[in-house]
Amino acid sequence: MTGRPENAHQARLLRLLRDKGGRPRAELGDVVGLSRSRLFVELDRLVGCGLVERAGPAASRGGRRSGVVRLSTRLRFAGIDIGATSIDVAVTNAELEILGHVSAPCDVREGPDVVLGRALAMAEKLRGEGLFDELHGVGIGVPGPVGFRDGVPIVPPLMPGWDRFPVREVLGRRLGCPGLVDNDVNIMALGELHAGSARSVHDVLLVKLGTGVGCGILIDGEIYRGASGSAGDIGHVRVDDDGPLCVCGNTGCLEAYFGGAALARDATAAARSGRSPYLAERLDQGLTLTAADVAAAAAAGDAAAIRLVREGGRRVGQVLAGVISFFNPGLVVIAGGVARLGHPLLAEIRAVVYQRSAPLATGNLPIVLSELGDTAGVIGATRLISDRVFSAS
Amino acid sequence: MTGRPENAHQARLLRLLRDKGGRPRAELGDVVGLSRSRLFVELDRLVGCGLVERAGPAASRGGRRSGVVRLSTRLRFAGIDIGATSIDVAVTNAELEILGHVSAPCDVREGPDVVLGRALAMAEKLRGEGLFDELHGVGIGVPGPVGFRDGVPIVPPLMPGWDRFPVREVLGRRLGCPGLVDNDVNIMALGELHAGSARSVHDVLLVKLGTGVGCGILIDGEIYRGASGSAGDIGHVRVDDDGPLCVCGNTGCLEAYFGGAALARDATAAARSGRSPYLAERLDQGLTLTAADVAAAAAAGDAAAIRLVREGGRRVGQVLAGVISFFNPGLVVIAGGVARLGHPLLAEIRAVVYQRSAPLATGNLPIVLSELGDTAGVIGATRLISDRVFSAS
Known part of the structure; x- marks a missing residue:
């Protein structure tokens, strides 16, 4: 099991590597405002806890060669976008690139047991394809108002039977990872922010x-x-x-x-x-x-x-x-x-x-x-949970 | 002439003393998250540059007596609220308490020369009453859209002749202090935030x-x-x-x-x-x-x-x-x-x-x-400029 960032510097480094991809260590200090020695200490800790890995030397910049670092290629996030009439489930790497994406029609009015059961089966299908062993977080969007702190829908007009259903708790427990639930438009907005x-x-x-x-x-x-x-x-x-x-x-x-x-x-x-x-x-x-x-x-x-x-x-x-x-x-x-x-x-x-x-x-x-179409929601859902997992708290 | 805060800790201390009033030194460390020794260093620097002053010992809390500190009672801010049909000018201390306030009818359509001239005369009246020698900042509200960075009205529909007039520069130069200009509703909102x-x-x-x-x-x-x-x-x-x-x-x-x-x-x-x-x-x-x-x-x-x-x-x-x-x-x-x-x-x-x-x-x-009435704008204007003056930048 991989760890969590210990401080705000590590959190910033993780988000930077997520959003900009792997890069030479020497370039990172300037961006996050750390001295070279402090940067290397923080990166070593992130490597030690399995969140970051070394990826060989970068091209020389005239002087010393600087090793490239990137987010661990073993990290996986899941995004689940529950719509009024469909479910989308995707698995991404730590840079939120989609490795697998399945979509199925589903009427949200069938209630949480049926709908979440189907979402979990879709996730298991992706697991069966070898896309992940364990997940480091799952983000979930639902088509209605959400109590964000509790991870539950609140009197959602299009979702009879879902009021205060513990969506985050159920999916997090079944998938064995931290989860966050938000309104579908919020995760779509985060998808546009990340990739649109x-x-x-x-x-x-x-x-x-x-x-x-x-x-x-x-x-x-x-x-x-x-x-x-x-x-x-x-x-x-x-x-x-x-x-x-x-x-x-x-x-x-x-x-x-x-x-x-x-x-x-x-x-x-x-x-x-x-x-x-x-x-x-x-x-x-x-x-x-x-x-x-x-x-x-x-x-x-x-x-x-x-x-x-x-x-x-x-x-x-x-x-x-x-x-x-x-x-x-x-x-x-x-x-x-x-x-x-x-x-x-x-x-x-x-x-x-x-x-x-x-x-x-x-x-x-x-x-x-939008140019993202059906992927905005699932990408945004993984952005939401990765923001949480890549934070020091 | 008093100085400016040198770092974010000093800026936080100044805003805290502005919003909560003078208090025992020993209480401040917890609030701003500084060690006792670091706190005293920062406070000594603020005293040294004339922004903060000592105000005698506080009541004992069982152990050592802790000196009370407060913002310098010599600091003065001015708030100028130019409405469509009136001008309000007030002078406050550093805690943004109004020491003097004058109000006069004035048609903003008379143009910047007339209107700003009248505002300056009203400020001079307050100076003549001994309310200030020098000002540490002036906040200005105008009834129209403002280019905040440049301190100028932008095509303001109710203010013919004011488009891109350098309000901040003119008033700041004439009053000999830093200035900021904003839309009147924004300074009223800041007034409600500070005192409403x-x-x-x-x-x-x-x-x-x-x-x-x-x-x-x-x-x-x-x-x-x-x-x-x-x-x-x-x-x-x-x-x-x-x-x-x-x-x-x-x-x-x-x-x-x-x-x-x-x-x-x-x-x-x-x-x-x-x-x-x-x-x-x-x-x-x-x-x-x-x-x-x-x-x-x-x-x-x-x-x-x-x-x-x-x-x-x-x-x-x-x-x-x-x-x-x-x-x-x-x-x-x-x-x-x-x-x-x-x-x-x-x-x-x-x-x-x-x-x-x-x-x-x-x-x-x-x-x-609103319970503040005509004072919301002038208080908010001083809040605006004091936020700037009490910031490390």
Whole structure:
């Protein structure tokens, strides 16, 4: 069993090697601000406890040759991203590179026993492929509010039967390693920070348009959770007073207009009414319509589908315009299943935001689609737990 | 001339003595995590450079008597709060207690030469009263967006002629001390943090309802400014698409509904139409109607005025409900001239927020009126500059 860092210097070295990869020892002292002798002492301790290993000499820089160090290639993290309708499980090395990734449809409403059992079976499958013997940590995302300190969902609207279920404790015990649980948008934001477009940006919003609508907030590379852990809940922000009834009991929430269920409802209505020949054909094939169908219909020029995309984008834009005026982010990333509507959706969101937000807030603001797709959540989950494992506490 | 702290330990000691007042030397070591000998070395240096002074022995704690130390009683800070229609200038000691405070009406649209000249004359008046010989720093608030690093207003809508005017440089040079300039809502938030209801709360929103409408954001005791310094700009968040035209060029912004000018406009219309006998009488006396008149009319039972308060509160509540769902603050403080509408306004804001925000975000959320009134800005301005002066950099 490998150890844990003993002090803040060691923690900084571990995170640096995780984020920048292995490198000559001599280069590390400058970055973490340690004297050469102190650096070598700390590195020797990290080698001694199995977290770091030597990887042969680096190319000469004119003088003495400096050995390359890197994180132990034996270290493994797992990321488990539980969505409303799917589970993703991945195993990474210590640099959070994905070694294996499995994905399966799964209805979160089947409850924690069924869903966590399936997640564990997926992890065992990866173990059976020889990807790990032991795990050094597991990060878990769930599609609802989380009590972060306790690692439990809190009255999650899309997850009946999960309220205060000890997700962290169960998965940590079964996998034999430390665990952390967070909201799915927060781990997606961490995924964008680690491997996506948020890598060098300070204040970032990750907007997830899926079954639920939510927002992960990064400030200086850390998740901002708010006073009671519910920060980023933009799905129930008001678009109009007289809009559709929402699961939360109010009317006219963004999610009631443009969550996954709302989009499926509107697509089905368009198909049934004859306004959308494309969607009607899919429906006649006995398929349940999703965002992917609407995207395909819009791409094929189906006018009703294009209208759904544009109206949805306009409403997302209205809510984001307010959020952006308030928060003044340096980057907005759009992700989630509904984001598969792609560039026509993005164009509409941008048009509304650039028209309605404060000009100072949008002057240099990129609004982009996530390039990570389904891997954002699992990478972010391993980032979350590796931040904890690579900390001195 | 007094010195500056040489290291982070000294900076922490200075801020502790500022926020908690003078105290026995022996108590300080535990709080800042220094050994007794190291603590005494750092304190001796602070005494030597004139920032700290000894104030006689403390009461015995059984063993040796421990001398009391406090910030030098000679240190002085100035806070200058430039509003759209007024200037406040105060001088404080190093613990940011107000020693003198003057206030005068002044139209910020008269431009920087006139307005800053008046502010300097007000400071000289306080100097003439013997409140200071030299200043150790001046904090300045202005009613518009600020480039914080450069200390200049940036295209401020309510401040014609001020764009990129070197406010910090001019006031710092004329007053002979370091200066910092910030948006008025940010310094009000710092005032609430130092001396108001935000003292021990982590994530705080200070909502100013005045000529302009804006919001100061405190995260862990620091102002959050966003990627380009415009964070907190909620005045131009959309309430409705088809609302009144706003100075920003859009329609239906919160400020166009319920800023100081909008309230005066609606109050005047209610007076002229005969709907408000109370306000009509004030108008007949040749007065320009303000929030204070509407508050008095509402308190006197004038139905049209009560309706103005309630409609305004509802719209503020709608915008705040979204902001609160997103940010999940631990406290919301309502301040500014329009907040003089008082508890009927607060009741309406609370009703909408508690109905429309995510329950997790409002469960323990107090929404209160500022108790500092006109002093929040000047106290916060001295807090801003003292944070800078009491830092090692």
